[in-house]
Amino acid sequence: xxxxxxxxxxxxxxxxxxNIHEREDEAIAARYPxxxxxxxxxxxxxxxxxxxxxxxxxxxxxxxxSLLDRTDVLIWWEHVAHDEITDETVRRIKERVHDGMxxxxxxxxxxxxxxxxxxxxxxxxxxxxxxxxxxxxxxxPSHPIAQGLDECTKIPNAATYGEPFxxxxxxxxxxxxxxxxxxxxxxGVCFQRGMGKIFYFRPGDEEYPIYxxxxxxxxxxxxVDWAASKNQSSP
Amino acid sequence: xxxxxxxxxxxxxxxxxxNIHEREDEAIAARYPxxxxxxxxxxxxxxxxxxxxxxxxxxxxxxxxSLLDRTDVLIWWEHVAHDEITDETVRRIKERVHDGMxxxxxxxxxxxxxxxxxxxxxxxxxxxxxxxxxxxxxxxPSHPIAQGLDECTKIPNAATYGEPFxxxxxxxxxxxxxxxxxxxxxxGVCFQRGMGKIFYFRPGDEEYPIYxxxxxxxxxxxxVDWAASKNQSSP
Amino acid sequence: xxxxxxxxxxxxxxxxxxNIHEREDEAIAARYPxxxxxxxxxxxxxxxxxxxxxxxxxxxxxxxxSLLDRTDVLIWWEHVAHDEITDETVRRIKERVHDGMxxxxxxxxxxxxxxxxxxxxxxxxxxxxxxxxxxxxxxxPSHPIAQGLDECTKIPNAATYGEPFxxxxxxxxxxxxxxxxxxxxxxGVCFQRGMGKIFYFRPGDEEYPIYxxxxxxxxxxxxVDWAASKNQSSP
Amino acid sequence: xxxxxxxxxxxxxxxxxxNIHEREDEAIAARYPxxxxxxxxxxxxxxxxxxxxxxxxxxxxxxxxSLLDRTDVLIWWEHVAHDEITDETVRRIKERVHDGMxxxxxxxxxxxxxxxxxxxxxxxxxxxxxxxxxxxxxxxPSHPIAQGLDECTKIPNAATYGEPFxxxxxxxxxxxxxxxxxxxxxxGVCFQRGMGKIFYFRPGDEEYPIYxxxxxxxxxxxxVDWAASKNQSSP
Numbered sequence: 001x002x003x004x005x006x007x008x009x010x011x012x013x014x015x016x017x018x019n020i021h022e023r024e025d026e027a028i029a030a031r032y033p034x035x036x037x038x039x040x041x042x043x044x045x046x047x048x049x050x051x052x053x054x055x056x057x058x059x060x061x062x063x064x065x066s067l068l069d070r071t072d073v074l075i076w077w078e079h080v081a082h083d084e085i086t087d088e089t090v091r092r093i094k095e096r097v098h099d100g101m102x103x104x105x106x107x108x109x110x111x112x113x114x115x116x117x118x119x120x121x122x123x124x125x126x127x128x129x130x131x132x133x134x135x136x137x138x139x140x141p142s143h144p145i146a147q148g149l150d151e152c153t154k155i156p157n158a159a160t161y162g163e164p165f166x167x168x169x170x171x172x173x174x175x176x177x178x179x180x181x182x183x184x185x186x187x188g189v190c191f192q193r194g195m196g197k198i199f200y201f202r203p204g205d206e207e208y209p210i211y212x213x214x215x216x217x218x219x220x221x222x223x224v225d226w227a228a229s230k231n232q233s234s235p
Numbered sequence: 236x237x238x239x240x241x242x243x244x245x246x247x248x249x250x251x252x253x254n255i256h257e258r259e260d261e262a263i264a265a266r267y268p269x270x271x272x273x274x275x276x277x278x279x280x281x282x283x284x285x286x287x288x289x290x291x292x293x294x295x296x297x298x299x300x301s302l303l304d305r306t307d308v309l310i311w312w313e314h315v316a317h318d319e320i321t322d323e324t325v326r327r328i329k330e331r332v333h334d335g336m337x338x339x340x341x342x343x344x345x346x347x348x349x350x351x352x353x354x355x356x357x358x359x360x361x362x363x364x365x366x367x368x369x370x371x372x373x374x375x376p377s378h379p380i381a382q383g384l385d386e387c388t389k390i391p392n393a394a395t396y397g398e399p400f401x402x403x404x405x406x407x408x409x410x411x412x413x414x415x416x417x418x419x420x421x422x423g424v425c426f427q428r429g430m431g432k433i434f435y436f437r438p439g440d441e442e443y444p445i446y447x448x449x450x451x452x453x454x455x456x457x458x459v460d461w462a463a464s465k466n467q468s469s470p
Numbered sequence: 471x472x473x474x475x476x477x478x479x480x481x482x483x484x485x486x487x488x489n490i491h492e493r494e495d496e497a498i499a500a501r502y503p504x505x506x507x508x509x510x511x512x513x514x515x516x517x518x519x520x521x522x523x524x525x526x527x528x529x530x531x532x533x534x535x536s537l538l539d540r541t542d543v544l545i546w547w548e549h550v551a552h553d554e555i556t557d558e559t560v561r562r563i564k565e566r567v568h569d570g571m572x573x574x575x576x577x578x579x580x581x582x583x584x585x586x587x588x589x590x591x592x593x594x595x596x597x598x599x600x601x602x603x604x605x606x607x608x609x610x611p612s613h614p615i616a617q618g619l620d621e622c623t624k625i626p627n628a629a630t631y632g633e634p635f636x637x638x639x640x641x642x643x644x645x646x647x648x649x650x651x652x653x654x655x656x657x658g659v660c661f662q663r664g665m666g667k668i669f670y671f672r673p674g675d676e677e678y679p680i681y682x683x684x685x686x687x688x689x690x691x692x693x694v695d696w697a698a699s700k701n702q703s704s705p
Numbered sequence: 706x707x708x709x710x711x712x713x714x715x716x717x718x719x720x721x722x723x724n725i726h727e728r729e730d731e732a733i734a735a736r737y738p739x740x741x742x743x744x745x746x747x748x749x750x751x752x753x754x755x756x757x758x759x760x761x762x763x764x765x766x767x768x769x770x771s772l773l774d775r776t777d778v779l780i781w782w783e784h785v786a787h788d789e790i791t792d793e794t795v796r797r798i799k800e801r802v803h804d805g806m807x808x809x810x811x812x813x814x815x816x817x818x819x820x821x822x823x824x825x826x827x828x829x830x831x832x833x834x835x836x837x838x839x840x841x842x843x844x845x846p847s848h849p850i851a852q853g854l855d856e857c858t859k860i861p862n863a864a865t866y867g868e869p870f871x872x873x874x875x876x877x878x879x880x881x882x883x884x885x886x887x888x889x890x891x892x893g894v895c896f897q898r899g900m901g902k903i904f905y906f907r908p909g910d911e912e913y914p915i916y917x918x919x920x921x922x923x924x925x926x927x928x929v930d931w932a933a934s935k936n937q938s939s940p
Contacts, residue, residue: 163374164386168663178417184412377570648888
């Protein structure tokens with residue numbers, strides 16, 4: 001930190017999407033005309049970031065080593081492709097996280113083999129796609145990922161996830177969700193592996209326009225800034 | 236642990252109550268004819284425990300050194316007497332916890348000077364006495380305090396507490412509460428100070444018959460067993 | 471817990487050894503005539519335990535599903551066979567830990583693919599085989615694994631391990647080692663994955679008679695008791 | 706974070722010293738001609754900081770409310786004055802930390818009533834003033850407080866502190882010390898209370914020129930930057 005003027009280097013953000021729902025379901029395609037990855041990438045359209053998108057369908061499942069090597073923070077959206085992710089893809093990402101790349105898992109990506117490989121637990125939880133109201137409470141309001149938000153971020157319609165959520169004890173728990181049907185969920189949790197920072201963030205079903213929600217976009221911006229700060233990782 | 240037959244020493248449980256509401260409000264007196272302390276003490280009527288009750292009105296605020304010295308686990312119910320608790324009472328309890336006595340804080344006892352003295356934070360949170368439904372989810376289902384319960388412990392009417400809850404990061408988070416009005420709360424959290432184990436448990440307003448609820452009684456029994464096991468403290 | 475007399479079910483302990491040094495080096499064979507696994511198994515010769523040993527050379531790398539299914543706590547000694555352990559072996563053990571089996575990794579087993587798979591980090595550290603004195607300090611003296619020991623467990627000759635040690639933040643840190651050459655190491659650390667408890671314990675090089683040391687044997691007994699208590703896992 | 710040029714506001718650092726040894730012992734006065742507080746303050750002579758010093762002998766024990774209100778990070782050096790610190794001083798500092806002021810406790814300040822009040826434990830440990838070599842290992846090398854250092858920070862002569870160290874489980878453990886006599890110590894540990902960040906750092910006996918050591922000065926600079934970043938507190 002310095003009191004002098006300085007110019008920040010942009011953060012390199014890569015948004016990966018399995019990109020299956022958008023191609024198979026017209027309603028989802030209409031909701032996300034540039035894909036879920038496109039909607040997420042639009043959060044990072046500023047001089048602070050260099051953003052690119054990639055999908056499962058590309059070479060080396062969309063994450064060749066060269067792309068990982070230039071990525072500061074990888075955002076991962078995965079829902080139905082869990083069985084398609086190869087051991088080689090998992091290994092490549094895991095090593096790059098150990099080496100310092102941040103990674104943000106969204107929504108069902110908790111069931112990804114990449115998630116399980118980095119955390120050692122299954123990531124399984126209860127689940128129901130019921131369009132419930134979801135209230136995201138910041139239980140650690142001084143955490144960098146909780147900055148600039150209302151006390152409670154309200155999402156009108158979302159899929160419900162419920163505890164128990166099979167994860168290791170998080171290094172930090174930032175958000176807990178309330179769902180109108182009676183469930184709670186640890187919706188924003190932080191981990192570290194090697195030099196790399198990991199954030200899991202729950203909201204994001206393809207059935208609802210979650211990634212157009214201002215609060216969600218603010219949280220993802222905060223999460224990328226947090227995960228990119230290689231040397232700001234611990235409490 | 237041994238495969239031989241053996242006889243366990245009973246756990247000495249002391250239930251302390253500020254004992255103010257019961258003496259001033261007929262409805263509460265009817266709900267708890269033996270005081271809130273009496274209702275809690277009745278949980279421990281078995282050969283596994285030796286239980287006694289005490290109140291703020293007694294000598295040395297009900298917790299003389301001799302009583303603390305023979306107590307394995309102290310249960311603390313405090314709501315409106317926060318300003319009456321003396322520094323000397325706080326000091327005596329704090330030292331005994333450091334020395335190995337377990338302590339269980341119930342409900343508004345999170346605002347007690349004893350709580351703040353042991354944890355270093357204020358314990359403050361949002362609060363509304365609205366008779367809401369409360370669902371207690373075990374977010375750490377393998378924790379000893381969560382044993383023998385349904386997946387979700389449902390309380391028909393309770394006061395609502397809401398995040399943010401000003402506590403240090405818990406050593407273990409056992410329960411998270413859902414309230415019908417939209418709030419969530421870390422309702423069961425564990426800490427350790429010195430050799431003593433600390434459990435905070437949210438349910439317990441004097442306005443509702445919480446301590447007659449089977450699930451709540453099971454949790455308090457589990458919590459006493461956990462807090463009494465001096466050498467079983469950590470994950 | 472009950473004040474009645476009761477008979478405990480014995481804990482089923484399985485000791486797995488890669489069993490390579492003992493067969494290739496006469497000095498090591500002399501030190502451990504029944505193998506390292508035999509020396510470790512002898513710790514559990516009492517009515518409290520049913521112990522069996524197994525090695526990498528057996529069918530299904532010594533850990534068929536049927537053996538894992540009847541095991542409460544698996545002890546794992548691995549040093550030079552890291553590349554031989556198959557993905558299938560790793561998967562089988564990982565699932566069984568999630569399901570509630572305890573596991574104790576000894577010494578270089580921190581570099582095992584089983585360890586990395588459960589913790590998500592590499593387990594790498596500095597290393598030098600120099601016959602240093604090692605002092606094991608209990609930094610969490612109230613932890614069950616630290617019971618019945620001197621304040622400091624002294625090992626006359628050991629291999630040196632040094633920080634940084636690439637592991638996730640432990641749920642509990644029980645021991646820190648001092649080595650005469652100037653290194654320190656987190657030698658006893660606890661984790662949980664799913665319903666299963668994990669303990670890593672550093673001492674144990676094949677070059678020194680570590681598993682004949684009374685303090686080490688007490689710690690391993692404590693660790694098995696801790697890891698077997700499925701519902702006593704958290705702080 | 707922004708890619709634009711910007712000018713940082715300086716961090717307001719206040720260095721508090723009990724200031725007793727320097728006035729009573731000529732050798733210590735020679736070592737620290739401007740007091741220990743003066744030596745520490747000299748670390749922060751740059752445009753990034755506004756630093757002031759204060760001592761126990763001043764009005765309101767050197768920490769009037771107005772000074773606390775303008776302080777971003779308070780550094781606290783206390784050794785023999787533990788019994789002189791008033792409850793009012795403790796209360797004033799504790800509330801300001803809850804409100805967001807960072808605090809760094811040095812050396813014997815672990816035995817201060819301010820420390821115990823914020824953490825709830827005694828802070829006691831083993832101790833011997835023997836001029837031992839001390840090696841500070843960064844066990845969490847990606848933590849902001851460990852940046853810009855050698856892998857191991859070597860101090861030629863120091864007082865020895867030894868485990869067990871009676872503190873709550875830290876939110877982050879940054880350094881572990883090795884002492885030539887056989888002791889280890891958690892020398893750099895982080896906590897949070899309310900909105901305020903807390904760092905304890907062991908080195909600093911008045912008998913040795915610790916605060917002239919380049920590595921120690923770098924660590925204190927890092928610690929102030931970390932503790933001042935109100936919204937960067939958690940892992």
